[in-house]
Amino acid sequence: MTVAAELELQAFVLLRLGERRFAVSANQIAELVAPSRVFRFPHRTSKLEGVILRRGRIVPVCDVSEVLLGKRLTSRRFYLIAVRKYGTLKEWIAVPVTGECELINSEMMAASESDAPHVAGWLSHDGDVIEVLNLDMLTPGPEQTIAQVAALQTTEARP
């Protein structure tokens, strides 16, 4: 492999949803954790199941299986904790996955105009062509809420 080719390689985390595999850029992934209790409360945002507690943080659980597979997956073995960007802000989100994840180095082919917005690109691995996910497009959080929310970022309780 030439030096030039090596430079093209990027690290990806392969995740499994049902029978399919998807990839996410490794620099967006914080960790893979065992399922923990999901706390549910009323809300109106679709694709959000609730929240989990992880290292003292409250992390929203974003189920992407319906968008990616066309059906909801009830079996899950892990949560992939990923970093989701909202403009300049970043937050953790938990994505339920059905199998262990794998770290690989691969070259990504850019997405084409005909690809869905959540497709960041494609990569080839073990004879499969795998979608690289753009979590910012796949998980909820419209841009219009950012300004509002930046003002609410105070984490300490205010009496």
Next chain:
Amino acid sequence: MRLAAPVKPSSAKTEQIILFRVSGQLFAVSSASVQEVRSADSMSGAAVEISAPGIRKVRYVVRRGDRSLFIVNGAMHFGLHAAEGALLFVLRKTRTALLIDGIDKMTTMTRLQALPLSFCHEERQWYRGLTALDQTVVPVVKPEGFLSSEELALLDAALLQSDNSASALEEMKPAQ
């Protein structure tokens, strides 16, 4: 030259909260936001029926001098299973009396975490944030989030209409 506002040092401030239930779901509200806690029965005598288009969560209003308090059914507001509601929280600095199932307990929260940015719909108006208590996550409600200014305008219009109808009926009485 303008200097940036000094950043307040973060201190472990605490806040007294009331944990309450609506349709079995646990919520928290700052105790400082609750002006009164009344049994729903005690208010029923003073409550007048009201019907504003599109606002099914408010069916009654209570007059207090020149002020009207709209009774918001908590279950309907949050889209939960309908519940009768046994208690009312009269929320300070609002025109809302919130109908709830009951109070769980009073406690203290030390940290209020902003609602994660993934939550991007009406819930941003409903909640101040989330707090973790005894390994449970509880949403902390925003007292002013139960009725928007648009909803208040519609309710005031419905109230005015009902007052006008009542006055018209009164005027008709001597003629009968």
